Amino acid sequence: MIELTAANKGVSYERLPVRVSGVAVGYLESASGRGKHREHLFRYEPAISERLAVSLNMPVRAQPYTYEGIHPIFDMNMPEGHLRMALMNMFRKAVAGFDALQLLRVIGPYQLGRITLGQKRDKPMPGTSIQELLVHDGAQDLFDDLLETYAAYSGVSGVQPKVLVRADSGGDVTRLSHRGATHIVKAWQANQYPELATNEFFCLRAATYAGLDVAKHELSSGGKFLIVERFDVAEGGYLGFEDFCVLSGKVSDEKYDSSYEACARIINAYLPVERRARALQELFVSVALTTAIQNGDAHLKNFGLLYDHTGVDADIRLAPAFDLITTTAYLPKDHMALMLAGSKNWPKHKLLYNFGRISCGLGEAQVAQLLELVADGISKAAAELRQHMREADSFADIGTKMLSAWDKGTMRSLLDDKRRWVSLANV
Numbered sequence: 078m079i080e081l082t083a084a085n086k087g088v089s090y091e092r093l094p095v096r097v098s099g100v101a102v103g104y105l106e107s108a109s110g111r112g113k114h115r116e117h118l119f120r121y122e123p124a125i126s127e128r129l130a131v132s133l134n135m136p137v138r139a140q141p142y143t144y145e146g147i148h149p150i151f152d153m154n155m156p157e158g159h160l161r162m163a164l165m166n167m168f169r170k171a172v173a174g175f176d177a178l179q180l181l182r183v184i185g186p187y188q189l190g191r192i193t194l195g196q197k198r199d200k201p202m203p204g205t206s207i208q209e210l211l212v213h214d215g216a217q218d219l220f221d222d223l224l225e226t227y228a229a230y231s232g233v234s235g236v237q238p239k240v241l242v243r244a245d246s247g248g249d250v251t252r253l254s255h256r257g258a259t260h261i262v263k264a265w266q267a268n269q270y271p272e273l274a275t276n277e278f279f280c281l282r283a284a285t286y287a288g289l290d291v292a293k294h295e296l297s298s299g300g301k302f303l304i305v306e307r308f309d310v311a312e313g314g315y316l317g318f319e320d321f322c323v324l325s326g327k328v329s330d331e332k333y334d335s336s337y338e339a340c341a342r343i344i345n346a347y348l349p350v351e352r353r354a355r356a357l358q359e360l361f362v363s364v365a366l367t368t369a370i371q372n373g374d375a376h377l378k379n380f381g382l383l384y385d386h387t388g389v390d391a392d393i394r395l396a397p398a399f400d401l402i403t404t405t406a407y408l409p410k411d412h413m414a415l416m417l418a419g420s421k422n423w424p425k426h427k428l429l430y431n432f433g434r435i436s437c438g439l440g441e442a443q444v445a446q447l448l449e450l451v452a453d454g455i456s457k458a459a460a461e462l463r464q465h466m467r468e469a470d471s472f473a474d475i476g477t478k479m480l481s482a483w484d485k486g487t488m489r490s491l492l493d494d495k496r497r498w499v500s501l502a503n504v
């Protein structure tokens with residue numbers, strides 16, 4: 078696991094160098110206050126190019142950026158929930174006054190994406206055979222082994238167990254010159270969310286059939302892992318990625334405090350004008366799909382923008398869809414993660430229609446056509462899901478719950494005339 082080296086046992090006051098695409102652009106340090114309310118300060122080095130800003134919201138400037146807590150862009154890839162608590166507790170036992178900045182110092186050198194904090198990484202990441210992972214997932218200990226190898230390299234957010242790995246052969250990404258992670262391996266806890274990887278796999282299938290751009294993904298043969306190819310890997314390094322939480326000026330804890338209408342406003346605010354219409358259409362399809370498959374986890378961290386740099390001529394676009402799950406298969410009373418028309422209840426068709434027309438600027442015929450596309454996509458994925466249930470007994474229970482959720486969600490949110498829907502139990 079992560080080691081506490083002498084360097085990690087620093088005093089509470091410290092400065093963390095911040096790099097963008099390997100270039101030292103500034104530093105982060107703690108200022109006044111205590112605990113959650115401790116202020117942090119980020120300052121750019123002199124003469125940094127505007128293309129190397131740490132965030133779209135923090136352009137290069139002479140005065141420092143102060144923030145109560147850790148600035149959202151640096152908080153973005155921190156582990157969340159009990160994973161974060163467990164790590165903090167582990168370190169607090171060993172180091173008095175261990176705080177969020179110290180945690181960043183430990184995981185910062187190996188964070189996901191174009192920004193790294195703390196020491197320069199010295200060792201290249203070890204490689205893993207994705208092919209082997211896909212086939213040999215029966216062994217209980219394999220994920221533990223992966224954690225063992227990769228924990229120190231895994232600055233990646235989220236609540237479910239996951240590691241960043243580097244493929245050592247095959248696939249397009251391994252031809253790249255840099256030595257960072259290429260894939261995210263997502264596992265699940267059997268006692269809490271059984272068959273989560275297979276659940277996500279079929280939700281991603283539905284998204285693909287609904288016409289969305291989706292992160293490339295594969296399910297291991299025993300259903301233990303979902304292996305997702307990183308969409309922020311480019312020829313010479315990593316693309317910029319900022320989730321909608323950061324773009325709303327919020328930290329991870331506030332990921333449920335917003336609305337899908339606000340997501341549409343983010344697209345209008347940050348994307349170049351020629352990219353907006355397409356991105357708003359994708360957002361609409363994504364929200365429609367989320368309501369139809371009853372994905373109660375589509376919060377601000379599960380949408381993001383990708384860009385090559387932060388200069389005036391930056392090419393900023395919507396990131397592919399990721400992290401789609403039918404959450405009502407586990408929590409039957411679950412509701413939406415963000416508000417739509419002022420409520421988190423699963424919306425009726427009319428509300429979704431209004432969202433498409435007003436917030437996403439779509440025409441009447443376009444809304445109808447896109448909703449049909451989503452319903453068709455769900456039917457296609459449902460047929461595959463049913464086939465998979467016949468082959469994998471362990472998935473029967475969750476699979477049945479998913480189909481019933483998709484039926485309910487589609488009828489409530491996508492269709493204005495319920496009679497046109499053939500129940501998924503019959504596909």
Ligand SMILES: Nc1ncnc2c1ncn2[C@@H]1O[C@H](COP(=O)(O)OP(=O)(O)O)[C@@H](O)[C@H]1O
Binds near residue numbers: 320
């Ligand atoms: N394909 C991908 N490429 C690059 N970054 C990704 C990709 N998928 C997820 N991420 C990043 O990793 C984070 C965690 O992944 P996610 O699939 O959302 O896991 P969880 O189910 O735990 O929320 C995301 O919030 C996003 O920042």
Ligand SMILES: [Mg+2]
Binds near residue numbers: 235378379400
């Ligand atoms: Mg997520």
